[in-house]
Amino acid sequence: PFANIAHGNSSIIADKIALKLADFVVTEAGFGSDMGFEKFCNIKVRESGKQPDAAVLVVTLKALKANSGIASDADINKPDMQRLQAGFANLNWHINNVVKYGVPVVVAINHFPTDTQPELDWLQQAVSKTSAFGCEISHSFTHGASGAEQLAKTVAAATEQASDFKFLYDTNTSIISKLLTIAESGYGANSVKLTTQATEQMQQFDALGFSHLPLCIAKTPMSISHDPSIKGVPTNFELPITELRLNAGAGFITALVGKVMTMPGLNIKPNYRNIDIDEAGNIIGLN
Known part of the structure; x- marks a missing residue:
C-alpha cells in the first residue's frame, strides 16, 4: 500500500519472520518522513510493539533540486549548486522530523553517474552540521551490494545508539486534536479546516x-x-481535511487531505508511452 493513501509499510508478520532470520531487518516506509515514516511510528509501532532502532533517510541530488522551489528549465541532472543548496532545507526538515521521534537517522545519498563531486562534497558537509547520526554515499545503483557496504556499517553503528522513541500523539485524545498535532508538528501547518462532511464523519x-x-x-x-506545488519547507498554512474514512478492521481512521486521489496514479510521463512494435514485430521502448 502506498504511503500517500495508506500506511505504506510492510506487514508486521513479514517483519517478525525477517527478524527470526537475520540480525538486521531493513524495511521501507514509503515516500518522505512526513508520510511512511510517520505512519510507521504512529500506526505500525503501536500495533507491533517493535520500535525502530535507526532510520535511513534516502536522498538524491535530483530530489533536493526538485524541492528547491526554484523554477528552472535546466536539466536537473546538470550541476546546479544554487538549487541544491536551496533544496537542502527540505532534507534538513526531514532529518529533524525523524529525530523528533527519538530515532537516530543516517542520511544515504543515492549516487548516480550524473552526480558531480563538488555537489556531493557540499551535501555531505552540510549534513554533518545537522542532527543526523551520519551520512554516507551509496553506490549501490552502479556497484550493487558492495557499493552500499559503508552505508550498512554506519547504519549498524546507529542502531547501537541509545534510542528514546516517542509517539507524535496520544491516541486517547480527540480526532481533531490528533489532526492538529499531525498538521502542526508533522507538516508545519498552523491550523486545520474540516469540510462539513468531514466534521459530521468525525x-x-x-x-x-x-x-x-x-x-x-x-x-x-x-x-x-x-499542495504539490509548494516545495521546500512550507510553514503557516491551513491543512484542509476533506473527508474521514473509518477502517475499523485495520485499526485506523483515514483522513483525506486536499485533492488527494486514493487510487494509485501514473507519473507525469509514464513509460508505456514509449513502448511500441516496430515494422519487424519487435517490441521497442522498454528501456
Missing part, C-alpha cells in the same frame, strides 16, 4: 466509539504540505 466516529484510533493521513507525496 462526530459519527466519536459516537460509535472509534475516536481512540490512530490516524492515517492521505495526502500528496509531492510536498510536505497538501
